[in-house]
Amino acid sequence: MLDTALAIIRDEGADRLTLGHLAARAGISKPVAYDHFGTRSKLLIELYKSIDQAQAAALQAALTSGERSIEETIEVLASAYIHCYADTSGEWHAIGAALAGSEEKDAVYQELLDGYVQLFAAVLKPYVDLQQAELERRCIGLIGAGEALSAAMARGNCGEAEAADTFATLILGGLRTPFSCQSGGET
Structure with missing residues (x-):
């Protein structure tokens, strides 16, 4: 998921990185992304x-x-x-x-x-x-x-x-x- 998140930032900019967009690009359900990171801020911190x-x-x-x-x-x-x-x-x-x-x-x-x-x-x-x-x-x-x-x-x-x-x-x-x-x- 982090690789996909990084690709979103490279391709579309950091403003486009949301947990929902990450889930869609990674081919997973939104609950999986939310369960893993919790918030957009925590996703950004992990990146x-x-x-x-x-x-x-x-x-x-x-x-x-x-x-x-x-x-x-x-x-x-x-x-x-x-x-x-x-x-x-x-x-x-x-x-x-x-x-x-x-x-x-x-x-x-x-x-x-x-x-x-x-x-x-x-x-x-x-x-x-x-x-x-x-x-x-x-x-x-x-x-x-x-x-x-x-x-x-x-x-x-x-x-x-x-x-x-x-x-x-x-x-x-x-x-x-x-x-x-x-x-x-x-x-």
Whole structure:
């Protein structure tokens, strides 16, 4: 049913995805669709999670093949993360827009982002001399940058390669040990 729902979004747009329309396209009765998902919002959440699981699996696969330098690891990490958005042909953003304002979506989205923060931290930890909490805070910022670059790419403001290169540069810069800032007007 999720594949059919995704096809509806691709072919007709997210606004056309209803449980009744899904049932008709999938060749099942409406009660089956309603029993399985309950509401349109829950269907959209399941689609959102399904796309994310596929993206996370692709990212994991890209990162588990061979030893790399930090630069090579960052390049793979950035390219795979950005490619996940390019690979969804806009469905991810369409589903997100259809769920806009939903408390369920906000909770699920935060859970997914937290998962990427943990993944980035685990992949980058061997290359940096940062405390875990500091590394995770930096990864939160990096994921935010990746999200913004992915959205810019989806809007047509840059290509996939440009977004990935910029993201890799930001990741590398974000892992460097910062200079110490002192308050009180000293420079």
